[in-house]
Amino acid sequence: MTEFIPPATRWFELPSPFPMKRGGELRGGRLAYESWGRLSPERDNAVLVLTGLSPSAHAASHQDDPEPGWWEPMIGPGKPIDTDRWFVVCINSLGSCRGSSGPASINPETGQPWRLGFPELSVEDGARAALALVRGLGIDQLDTVVGCSMGGMTAIAYMLHGGRARRMLNVCGAAHALPFSIAVRSLQREAIRLDPLWNGGDYSDSVYPESGMRIARKLGVLTYRSAIEWHGRFGRVRLDSELREDDPFGHEFQVESYLEGHARRFIRQFDPNCYLYLSRSMDWFDTAEYAPGGGEGEQAVLRGLARIRLQQALVIGVETDILFPIEQQAQIAEGLRRGGTEVHFASLPSPQGHDAFLVDYPRFCPLIADFMGG
Amino acid sequence: MTEFIPPATRWFELPSPFPMKRGGELRGGRLAYESWGRLSPERDNAVLVLTGLSPSAHAASHQDDPEPGWWEPMIGPGKPIDTDRWFVVCINSLGSCRGSSGPASINPETGQPWRLGFPELSVEDGARAALALVRGLGIDQLDTVVGCSMGGMTAIAYMLHGGRARRMLNVCGAAHALPFSIAVRSLQREAIRLDPLWNGGDYSDSVYPESGMRIARKLGVLTYRSAIEWHGRFGRVRLDSELREDDPFGHEFQVESYLEGHARRFIRQFDPNCYLYLSRSMDWFDTAEYAPGGGEGEQAVLRGLARIRLQQALVIGVETDILFPIEQQAQIAEGLRRGGTEVHFASLPSPQGHDAFLVDYPRFCPLIADFMGG
Numbered sequence: 001m002t003e004f005i006p007p008a009t010r011w012f013e014l015p016s017p018f019p020m021k022r023g024g025e026l027r028g029g030r031l032a033y034e035s036w037g038r039l040s041p042e043r044d045n046a047v048l049v050l051t052g053l054s055p056s057a058h059a060a061s062h063q064d065d066p067e068p069g070w071w072e073p074m075i076g077p078g079k080p081i082d083t084d085r086w087f088v089v090c091i092n093s094l095g096s097c098r099g100s101s102g103p104a105s106i107n108p109e110t111g112q113p114w115r116l117g118f119p120e121l122s123v124e125d126g127a128r129a130a131l132a133l134v135r136g137l138g139i140d141q142l143d144t145v146v147g148c149s150m151g152g153m154t155a156i157a158y159m160l161h162g163g164r165a166r167r168m169l170n171v172c173g174a175a176h177a178l179p180f181s182i183a184v185r186s187l188q189r190e191a192i193r194l195d196p197l198w199n200g201g202d203y204s205d206s207v208y209p210e211s212g213m214r215i216a217r218k219l220g221v222l223t224y225r226s227a228i229e230w231h232g233r234f235g236r237v238r239l240d241s242e243l244r245e246d247d248p249f250g251h252e253f254q255v256e257s258y259l260e261g262h263a264r265r266f267i268r269q270f271d272p273n274c275y276l277y278l279s280r281s282m283d284w285f286d287t288a289e290y291a292p293g294g295g296e297g298e299q300a301v302l303r304g305l306a307r308i309r310l311q312q313a314l315v316i317g318v319e320t321d322i323l324f325p326i327e328q329q330a331q332i333a334e335g336l337r338r339g340g341t342e343v344h345f346a347s348l349p350s351p352q353g354h355d356a357f358l359v360d361y362p363r364f365c366p367l368i369a370d371f372m373g374g
Numbered sequence: 375m376t377e378f379i380p381p382a383t384r385w386f387e388l389p390s391p392f393p394m395k396r397g398g399e400l401r402g403g404r405l406a407y408e409s410w411g412r413l414s415p416e417r418d419n420a421v422l423v424l425t426g427l428s429p430s431a432h433a434a435s436h437q438d439d440p441e442p443g444w445w446e447p448m449i450g451p452g453k454p455i456d457t458d459r460w461f462v463v464c465i466n467s468l469g470s471c472r473g474s475s476g477p478a479s480i481n482p483e484t485g486q487p488w489r490l491g492f493p494e495l496s497v498e499d500g501a502r503a504a505l506a507l508v509r510g511l512g513i514d515q516l517d518t519v520v521g522c523s524m525g526g527m528t529a530i531a532y533m534l535h536g537g538r539a540r541r542m543l544n545v546c547g548a549a550h551a552l553p554f555s556i557a558v559r560s561l562q563r564e565a566i567r568l569d570p571l572w573n574g575g576d577y578s579d580s581v582y583p584e585s586g587m588r589i590a591r592k593l594g595v596l597t598y599r600s601a602i603e604w605h606g607r608f609g610r611v612r613l614d615s616e617l618r619e620d621d622p623f624g625h626e627f628q629v630e631s632y633l634e635g636h637a638r639r640f641i642r643q644f645d646p647n648c649y650l651y652l653s654r655s656m657d658w659f660d661t662a663e664y665a666p667g668g669g670e671g672e673q674a675v676l677r678g679l680a681r682i683r684l685q686q687a688l689v690i691g692v693e694t695d696i697l698f699p700i701e702q703q704a705q706i707a708e709g710l711r712r713g714g715t716e717v718h719f720a721s722l723p724s725p726q727g728h729d730a731f732l733v734d735y736p737r738f739c740p741l742i743a744d745f746m747g748g
Contacts, residue, residue: 022622120622179608179629180601186630187592189623191565194585211568215589218561227554227699234553235671236660248396248494249563249650253657255553256560276623283627286610297609322696325601 004269005099006058008034008065009092012133014101022284024119028108031133032092032099033057034065036075037083039139046139047081047372048165049090050130050151050158053278054270056098059090071148073361080369086143093154094129095121095277103201103273116201121277123150123285127157134163141165144372147173148357149324150278153285156332159308160290168313168336169371171357171364172321174328175287175301175335181323184223185279191215192272201273213267216275218259226320226353230255287335298331305335314371316346316364318356344371378643379473380432382408382439383466386507388475396658398493402482405507406466406473407431408439410449411457413513421455421518421746422508422539423464424500424525424532427652428644430472433464445522447735454743460517467528468503469495469651477575477647490575495651497524497659501531508537515539518746521547522731523698524652527659530706533682534664542687542710543745545731545738546695548702549661549675549709555697558597559653565589566646575647587641590649592633600694600727604629661709672705679709688745690720690738692730718745 009032017025034057039046049059049071060075060083061068075081075088095118097104103118134142142165147155152173159165174181192198195212203209234255238244244252251257288300290307313336317329326347333345348363350356357364383406391399408431413420423433423445434449434457435442449455449462469492471478477492508516516539521529526547533539548555566572569586577583608629612618618626625631662674664681687710691703700721707719722737724730731738 176610178601179604179610179627180596182610182627183592183596183604183629183633186625186627186633187589187596190592191589193623194589196570215561215565215568218557218564219593222554222557222561227552227696230553230557236550236553236556248654249567251560253553253556253560255557259557259560280622322601 004056004097005032006034006056006065006067008062009057009099010034011099012136014129014132018129018132020119021122021124022120026101026119029094029101029129031094031101031129033133034059034062034090036060036062036088037086039087039137043139044141044143045085045087046134046137046142047086047088047144047146048130048134048142048158049075049081049088050126050145050147050154051090051093052149052151053275053282054096054266056096057090057092059088070358073365074368080365081146081372086372089134089137091130091133093150093278094126095274095281097271097274102271103277104271115273118273118277121281123153123281124157124161126281127154127163128161130154130158131161131163143167144169147171149173149354150282152324152332153282156287156305156308157285159310160287160304166311167371168308168310168341169368170313170315170329170332172317172324172329172354173332174324175305175332177283177285178325178328182283184219184323185283188216188219189276189279191219192276198272203272208268209272210267213270213272213275214263217263217266221259221262223323224353224355226322226351228320229351229353232351234258301331302335302338305332306339308336308339308341310336310339310341312371312374313341313343314346314367315343316348316357316367318348318350318353320349320351321354321356323354378430378471379406380408380430380439380441382436383431383473384408385473386510388503388506392503392506394493395496395498396494400475400493403468403475403503405468405475405503407507408433408436408464410434410436410462411460413461413511417513418515418517419459419461420508420511420513420516421460421462421520422504422516422532423449423455423462424504424519424521424528425464425467426523426525427649427656428470428640430470431464431466433462444732447739448742454739455520455746460746463508463511465504465507467524467652468500469648469655471645471648476645477651478645489647492647492651495655497527497655498531498535500655501528501537502535504528504532505535505537517541518543521545523547523728524656526698526706527656530661530679530682531659533684534661534678540685541745542682542684542715543742544687544689544703544706546691546698546703546728547706548698549679549706551657551659552699552702556657558593558697559657562590562593563650563653565593566650572646577646582642583646584641587644587646587649588637591637591640595633595636597697598727598729600696600725602694603725603727606725608632675705676709676712679706680713682710682713682715684710684713684715686748687715687717688720688741689717690722690731690741692722692724692727694723694725695728695730697728
C-alpha cells in the first residue's frame with residue numbers, strides 16, 4: 001500500500017471533521033498540492049488545476065522537483081498557463097494516493113490505512129476539499145478554475161459548492177456520467193474486485209491484485225485512445241519474433257505489447273482501492289442534482305450548469321473521445337452560456353481520443369495560451 | 375466442459391487428416407450444421423450461412439427444433455432468406471463448442487477433450503472445412519455465401535480457398551483485423567487466462583473460470599453495442615433499491631445490471647477454450663496475404679479481395695459499429711468491386727452498433743430480402 005508522493009508536495013489540513021456528501025465524515029484529512037509562481041498582492045492571479053483520475057499534484061517541473069509533470073508543456077514560465085503571471089495550484093484529488101487522504105493513506109485515528117473504511121467519495125467532496133484549500137491559501141476568487149477529465153467534473157462541482165472564479169477552462173470534462181462510461185468503469189472495478197488478491201481491499205505489496213489492475217488499466221487505455229489513432233500507429237504490425245511469447249495466445253501484435261507496457265507502468269503505481277473510489281465517484285456525479293426545481297436528464301443538467309457564475313469559459317473536447325464524448329463538452333458549453341458566461345467551445349479533431357489533452361499539444365497549447373492570455 | 379448442441383444438428387465428417395493453416399492437422403474432425411429447405415435438382419439454390427464467434431448452427435427454427443434460432447426473422451418460409459426457395463445451410467464454426475470439432479470436443483485419438491491440444495485455428499481452416507461440407511453435400515457452386523461478423527471474414531476466406539458462389543452477402547464483416555479489435559479481443563483472452571480457475575485450459579464444470587468469462591463477455595457486450603444506444607436506453611437510471619447490493623461498488627445503475635445479465639447468460643453457455651481459439655483466429659485473419667504480388671496494408675487487402683469472383687455482392691455495415699467499423703465494410707465493397715463484382719454497399723445508421731444485424735430487423739430485413747429476391 002505504497003503512496004507515491006512527489007518531492008515538491010505541500011500539504012493542507014482539511015477542516016476536521018470534514019463532512020462527506022454520501023454520509024460520514026473524514027477526520028484528520030489532508031490534501032497534497034503543488035504550486036508554481038507567486039500569488040499577487042491583490043490575490044487575484046490564482047489558477048487552480050483539478051486533475052483526472054490518476055495524476056499527482058505534480059503537473060509541471062518545480063524548483064523542488066525538476067521531474068517533468070503530467071502537463072509539463074502547458075504550465076511554466078512562458079507556457080500557455082504562464083507561471084510568470086499566474087499563481088498555479090494543482091491538487092492531488094481527495095481519495096487519491098499521491099499524498100492526499102484516501103483509501104491508501106493512514107487513518108490517524110487507527111494508525112492503519114483507511115482501505116475500504118474510507119468514507120464513500122463523491123466528486124463534490126473533492127471539490128469542497130479544493131475550495132477549503134483555496135480559501136486556506138487566502139484566495140477568495142480564482143482567476144481560473146481548470147479541470148481536465150474527472151477534473152472537469154470537479155471544476156463544475158467547485159462552482160456549484162460556493163467556489164468563485166472569474167473563468168473556467170474545462171478540458172474533456174463532463175457534467176454527468178453516461179452509461180457507456182459507467183459500464184467501462186464498472187467493468188474495471190469488477191476486474192479488480194474479482195482478483196482474489198484484492199481480498200476485500202486488504203492487500204499488501206507482496207500480495208497484490210496485479211491481475212485485476214492489469215485488466216482495469218488495459219481497459220482504460222482502450223478507451224483513452226481512439227481506434228483511428230491505433231490504426232495509424234500500429235496497423236497489424238507484429239512484435240519482433242524474439243519478443244514474442246511461445247504461445248498462440250501470447251503477445252504477438254504491437255498493439256498488445258503497447259497495452260501491456262501501459263499496464264506494467266501503472267499497476268504498482270496506483271493504489272487499487274483508490275482507483276475504485278475515484279472511479280465510482282465519477283459514475284455518481286450528476287449536475288442535474290443542482291437544477292433549480294429538480295428534474296433529471298439533459299435539461300436538468302443544463303439548468304444546473306446555468307447556475308454557475310463566470311465571466312468567461314473555454315470548453316474543449318475531442319471528436320474522437322469515446323469516454324467523455326464531444327456531446328458532453330458541448331453540453332457544458334451550452335449550460336454555462338445559458339448562465340450568462342461568455343463561452344468559447346472548441347471541438348478538436350485530434351485522433352488521440354480522451355488522452356489528446358495529454359499529448360496533442362500542438363492543438364491544445366495555442367487554444368489555452370490564447371484563453372489564459374486574454 | 376459441456377458442449378451445447380441443438381437438437382436439429384447434423385454432422386459432416388471432415389477429411390482426415392485435415393491439414394491446418396498454422397501447422398498440424400486435425401484427425402477425426404467434424405462439422406455440425408443445420409439445413410432448411412430443399413436442394414434443387416440442379417443443385418443451384420444453396421445458401422451457406424457462416425456465423426459470428428458464438429452462435430450455433432441453429433440460425434432458425436426447424437422441423438426438428440422449434441426453438442427460435444439466432445437469425446430467426448431472417449431465415450424461413452417467406453422470410454428474407456426464403457427457405458421455400460433456397461436450400462440454406464448454417465455451420466457451427468470449426469473450433470466452436472456447438473457440435474463442431476474444437477477445444478471442447480473429444481479428441482477421438484485420446485477419448486479426452488482436446489482443450490489446448492487442439493491445433494491452432496485460423497479463419498481459413500473454418501472456411502476450408504465449410505467448403506468440404508458444401509462439396510460433401512454435392513454442391514459445386516453456392517448461390518450465395520452469407521457471413522456475419524467473424525463469418526464475414528470466413529466468407530472471404532471461403533472464396534479465396536476455392537469456394538465458388540454466384541453472390542456474397544457480407545454483414546458487418548472485415549477483410550482483416552485492426553488494432554482496436556485485436557486489443558479488445560486480446561484483453562478478453564487475457565481476462566480468461568488470468569483467472570486461476572482457467573488452469574491452463576484444464577477446467578471442469580465444477581472448477582470453471584467464471585470470473586474470466588464474466589469480464590470477457592462484459593467487455594464484448596461493451597463493444598457490440600454503441601454508446602448512443604445505451605444513452606437512450608439506460609441514461610442514468612438506477613436499479614430499484616431492492617435489487618441493489620449493499621456495497622458502494624455493487625451494481626447500482628441499470629447499465630451495470632444489463633451487462634451482468636448478458637454475462638450470466640453466456641458464461642456457462644460457451645466454452646472458454648473455444649472462445650480463446652475463435653477470438654485469436656480473427657486477429658490473425660488478413661486478406662492482404664492473398665494479394666497477388668504480396669505486400670501489406672490497405673492496398674494489399676484490396677488486391678486480395680479483387681481476386682474473388684462473384685456476380686453480385688451486398689455488403690452491409692453499421693455506422694455505430696466500433697468493433698468492425700464501417701470503413702471495413704466499405705473496404706470489402708471496394709475490393710470486390712475491383713474484382714469485377716457488382717456490389718451494393720449499405721451503410722446503415724442503426725444505433726445498435728455491431729449487434730445491429732441481430733436486432734435491427736426493420737433495417738436489415740428489407741435490404742436482404744431485396745438482395746436475395748433479385
